Each structure stands twice: as structure tokens, then as C-alpha cells.
Amino acid sequence: MVAVWIHLVAALWALVFGAVQLLSAKGSRRHRWLGWSWVLAMVVTAVSSFWLSGGLALLGPFSVIHLLSVWTLVCLVISMLAVRRRRLDTHRNFLVGAYLGLVGAGLGTLAPGRLISGWLFGA
Template structure:
């Protein structure tokens, strides 16, 4: 077996990898894999149903804030999953990480206009959480504090991406709910 093959096998097996400075614990890695894979599958299902015309009318898409929100949040799920599982510190990791943080900030900002600026609901608590985490992700990486960098990313991925994502699919009338369950 070549070294490249061994590395690719290690990437696929979350519980048998040598730990690096940014690596997740086996439990956190497993949670990230399950949550990220399930959410990615739901997003693919919703988009496929929408593209195939298997959904009812989608008046949500008449709101530009919703369109921006969905366009930026959907790629955050598989991209965040990849970044959390792939080798850290590479040039590709750094560039894709910057893209992921930027998409998360745009996603959070777009939610402020979905119901009109100032008309907030409980789910908007994730907006300041996202801004805070984005700032700390960048600042901790620049300082070389990889432990805080990792913890903020995992918190943002699971807290501000997966939790609202679950509600997007389970609450009646939300776009992802309508696209998935009709």
C-alpha cells in the first residue's frame, strides 16, 4: 500500500488517525461526520426535488434575502464538513476556510432582511453568534491559537449551521421543509 493510499484510507476512517494540532477528538469527529453528512443529504434531496419540479409553489424564492441566504448556506454544509475532516494547515485548507467563513457571514447577514430589518425571531440569535465566531476564527488563526481556532469552527459548524438547519427542515412552511416534504 502506498503512502497516498494509506492517507486516503485514514481520511475515511474518523476513529483511526494520528492526532494533529487541529484534529478533532474521535467523538467530535463522529458527531461532525454524522451531522454534516445527514444535513448534506437533506440539502441535496431538497434541491433535487425543487429542480425536478416535485415541490409545490415556492413563493419564498421571490424574496432576494431568502435566495441569498439559501445560496450561501447550502454550500457551507459540505464545505464545512470537508474542512473539519480534511488535513489542516494546507494552502487549500486556508483558502477554503476563508471562503467558508465569508459564506457564513453573508448567510447570517442575509437573515436580517428575510422578514424586514428589525423584525427578528428567536432564530436570529445565531447572527451575533456567527459574527463572534467568525471574528474569533480569524483572529485565533492569526495568533496561532489553533485550539481556540478549532473550537470556534466546530461550535460555528454544529451550533450556527446544524441547529438552524434542522429547524429549516422540520418547521412547517420553511423553504427547506417545503422543498423536502412538499
């Protein structure tokens, strides 16, 4: 259950502050600081997902959603390399993609039979 809470807190941090990042000015010290905290939250979210299991197992306890976690980690690495090389379009595109993946995964938790759905809707 600890892994669930770590995953949930990190995902909520990434969801809220990812939206703030998308809507705020880019390139400032605040943007960089908040961006690093967002990347850290995304790493924690993705890595902690490997301690969670659910239905639709694909390989052992891992499901299709775990592929999204792997892809998220790849996106984060690519975007960090891109910003260091001043390839800001690549940086932005991979981070927006990672954020949209987080939103999609979050919406997936509302499906019947999922833990969060049960908490929220009693199903």
C-alpha cells in the same frame, strides 16, 4: 425572495465545504483557501438572515434564530483572531461551534411551517 436564495446558496456552500474542512488536513494552502471561502459563506449566511423573517418574533421582525446569526459572526471574528495568534484550539473550537450552529439552524428549517419544509414536504 432574492434574500432567501442568497441565504440558501451561501448556507449550502457553508454546510458542504464546512464538512470538507472538518474532515481534511489542516494548515495547507488548500485549507486556508477553502477556509476563507467558508468564512465568507458563513458571513453571507448570517448577514442575509437579517432580511428574512418568520414566526416567533422577539424584537421587531427578528427572532431567536437571529441571535444565532449574531453569535455566528462573533465566532467567526474570534476564530480569525485566534488563528492569527496561533491559538489553534480556540480557532478550531469556535469554527466547529459555528458549523454545528449552521447544522442546527438547517435542521430547524425542516420544522413544519418553515419555507424550506414547505418546499421539501409540501407542508
